[in-house]
Amino acid sequence: MSETFIISILIPIIATIFDYMFGDPVGIPHPIVFFGKAISWGEKRWNKGKHRVCKGGVLILSYCLILFVFLYIISSFLKENMPIVYLLFAIYFLWMGIANRTLIQEGMAVIRKLDQEGLEAGQKQLSRIVGRDTSVLSEQEVRLATLETLSENLSDGVVAPLFWYLLLGVPGIMCYKLINTFDSMVGYKNHRYLRFGRIPAQLDDVVNFIPARLTAWMMFLVTGNPQVLHFIKKYAQAHASPNAGFPESALAGILSCQFGGPHEYGGVMIDKPFIGDTPKKITTKDVEITCNVNHRVFILSILIILIVETVKTYMI
Numbered sequence: 001m002s003e004t005f006i007i008s009i010l011i012p013i014i015a016t017i018f019d020y021m022f023g024d025p026v027g028i029p030h031p032i033v034f035f036g037k038a039i040s041w042g043e044k045r046w047n048k049g050k051h052r053v054c055k056g057g058v059l060i061l062s063y064c065l066i067l068f069v070f071l072y073i074i075s076s077f078l079k080e081n082m083p084i085v086y087l088l089f090a091i092y093f094l095w096m097g098i099a100n101r102t103l104i105q106e107g108m109a110v111i112r113k114l115d116q117e118g119l120e121a122g123q124k125q126l127s128r129i130v131g132r133d134t135s136v137l138s139e140q141e142v143r144l145a146t147l148e149t150l151s152e153n154l155s156d157g158v159v160a161p162l163f164w165y166l167l168l169g170v171p172g173i174m175c176y177k178l179i180n181t182f183d184s185m186v187g188y189k190n191h192r193y194l195r196f197g198r199i200p201a202q203l204d205d206v207v208n209f210i211p212a213r214l215t216a217w218m219m220f221l222v223t224g225n226p227q228v229l230h231f232i233k234k235y236a237q238a239h240a241s242p243n244a245g246f247p248e249s250a251l252a253g254i255l256s257c258q259f260g261g262p263h264e265y266g267g268v269m270i271d272k273p274f275i276g277d278t279p280k281k282i283t284t285k286d287v288e289i290t291c292n293v294n295h296r297v298f299i300l301s302i303l304i305i306l307i308v309e310t311v312k313t314y315m316i
Helices: 003-022 031-046 052-081 083-097 100-117 119-126 139-186 198-223 226-238 245-255 284-315
Strands: 259-265 268-275
Touching: 003 083, 003 100, 003 284, 031 052, 031 083, 031 139, 052 083, 052 139, 052 198, 083 139, 100 119, 100 139, 100 284, 119 139, 139 198, 139 245, 139 259, 139 284, 198 226, 198 245, 198 284, 226 245, 226 268, 245 259, 245 268, 245 284
Parallel strands: none
Antiparallel strands: 259 268
């Protein structure tokens, strides 16, 4: 076995172990924090005056180009000259790019607060992970919002980063996270961001197009529930988002529940289509099932990367 192959296998394995052990670590510099500061700096200076759509597009595309070229040069140099340093370099960025443990911890934290401390505590905890106004949500709506977030972020925070890592390595996963951070900060359809955030939001839809569909199919594979396929076919395209409907409809099929309806995002009321035709009371058990599905999809994604890396090694 070549050194290159061993390194390519060790990177996802060790990054997975680190995610399960530590999640998003406290006290270690995180690329997303840097991205957030850079986006905020650019938005304050460019999101004004005329041509805001173009300004938002130029900002995100220039950031992505600079980041990709910078990381590509470093990755190439380290691969060629310092393979052990490259191993550590790639493990760090892959670990920082996935968020499986943290996502599940945040979801379960909402339910624990709701069960142990009541509705207001659950609403406040939920506000940490969603962009909508949580103060008006009922207990049932808090639980539904938690499930929707777990399903959507399984795609955005786990499958999509791994997909772009598999395709383009460290530059790919970090550029994806940059685009995703852009969308989460300026992708709102309110007065401030409607024009400036248009291209970042559209670009986020593009880079999540394949991963969202892969996520839904993997949710079917890890559960073997034929209803999942029926729900994907019937409801995925009905969602206002071109991507979010796929993991949401898959989860609705797994749990035999219904998502959607009117929600407030950034002060704007959005009437989301219903996904599923069987409203039911969501329980803590449903959230636990969802977390288990997320874990299995994560592991399946890592196995796919390992298989692809092995095939590439023995076919080239």
